[in-house]
Amino acid sequence: MKIMPIVAKTHFTGWTPTRNENKKQINKINEVLENSSIKRIAVSGHNFPDPDSIGACFAVAHILNIKTGQPIDIYIFGKIPKKFKYLEDRNIMNIYELDDNPQLLRNPPKKYDLAVSVDTSDTNLMDMDYYRNVFTKAEHTIKIDHHKIPEKMNPSLEKRINYAQINFTDSTSPSASQLIMQLTKPLGINPSKLPRDFNNAVYTGILGDTGCFNYATNRQPFYDTALLITNGLKPAFVMNKFNSKLSKEGYDIISLAKEKIKFSKNGSVAYLYIDDELKKILHSIEDEDMRIEINNRIKGLVNQLKDIDKVDISLVIKNKEDNNLYISARSKKTNVRKFAEKYNGGGHEKASGFCVPVAKKPEYTISNILKEMERFIEQDKRK
Ligand SMILES: [Mn+2]
Structure with missing residues (x-):
């Protein structure tokens, strides 16, 4: 049996929205872009930029550049992780990373004809100086976002959410990049x-x-990826860039963390306590990207620990300067949100977080939590 491609390459003429509301907003965007006076264009994402925020900035920059022929200024509220540098195209874009130049937006380099904000649901997620001195000063403004909009909004919230002249939002889209x-x-x-x-x-x-599709809830990300492949995407190439590399030093630190993994008495709880030794080593890593990567991988161990046979709950425990233990919990069966709520924490049934004040020594507090958790697992089973 021959399997037909979704769209034959020769007939592939582009993406188009199916929702009427999207069509309406995109038509408005088109009207602005057809305006020949649009010359200076700024693009921005949100604070603490994540891959979707960065990807959407670059994707929309290409669209705007092709449509207007103008170079695009991209403002990043933070820094682009080194692994995403390959997305930069200095021929068509100027990139301003605020971490490199925190004073820049006190006196922005220019006044813009158009400012486009992507993946940013609320003006609170924008750099304040940018919002005040760049975004609101632009002649035309556009928001492109996929976060859910609150059903009821008072005027001040409304101003923060529908902050642009054209607000193109669609919360059914798994990422802002796909809206573009x-x-x-x-x-x-x-x-x-x-x-x-x-x-x-x-x-x-x-x-x-x-x-990486682990949390995909519908066909959209797969379908859109298939279309991108039709358009020439090499998925393995991007995945390879996307997956962070680890230094030898990083590998050693993670091995050390793994050696510190312990189990409760009956073995139903596995946990990692990030102790002073581990904290000190983590702190000493000079390369910021690498430090974040190693930190994330150590925190991510919580997801692997629960998969160990006979373990029901896994914990990663961090001791902060405020003398509290910050505990993130994952579980196979037990409702860990209920446990977290006892300590004013919250989250989901299988993934939650809470915070416990240290009594005497952290080790002492941890051993009490483990005992309480073992009892909690037994009670939860009986329900
Ligand atoms: Mn997003």
Whole structure:
């Protein structure tokens, strides 16, 4: 049996929205972009930029550049992790990373004809100086986002959420980057005209917001990825960049962390306590990207620990300066949110977090928590 491709490459003329509301907003965007006075264009994402925020910035920059022929200024509220540098195309974009130049937005370099904000649901998630001195000063403003909008809004919240002249939002989209795909056909852009980096940027956003498809809840990310592949995306190439590399030093630190993994008396709770020794070593890593990567991998051990046979709950425990233990918990069966709520924490049934004040020594507090947790697992079973 022959399996037909979803869209034959020769007939692939671009993406287009299916929702009427999206069509309406995109038409408004088109009207602005057809305006020949649009010359200076700024693009931004949100604070603490994640892969979708960065991917959406680059993807929309390509669209805007093709449509207007103008170079695009991208403002990053923080820093682009080194692994995503391959998405940069200095021929068509100027990139301003605020971590490198925190004073920049006190006196912005120019006044813009158009400011586009992506993946940013609320003005509180924008750099304050940027919002005040760049975004609100621009002649035209556009928001493109996929976060849910509160059903009821008072005027001040409304101002923070619907902050642009054109607000193109669709919470059914798994990532902001995918919404930008929808712009191509209505804007009259043939996808074959888009550089390879456009595909790469969108795919980076999809991987980020779906946790590499682990948290995909519908067909959309798979379907859109298939279309990107039709348009020339090499998924393995991007995945390889997306997966962070580890230094030898990083590997050793994670091995040390693994040696510190312990179990409660009856073996139903596995835990890692990030003690002073581990904290000190983590702190001494000079390369910031590597430090974040190692930190994330150590915190991520909590997800692997629960998969160990006979373990029901896994914990990663951090001791902070405020003399509290910060505990993140995962479980196979037991409802860990209920346990977390006892300590004013919260989260989901199988993934939660809470905080416990240290009595005497951390080790002492941990042993009490473990005992309490073993009892809790037994009670939960009987229900
Ligand atoms: Mn996002």
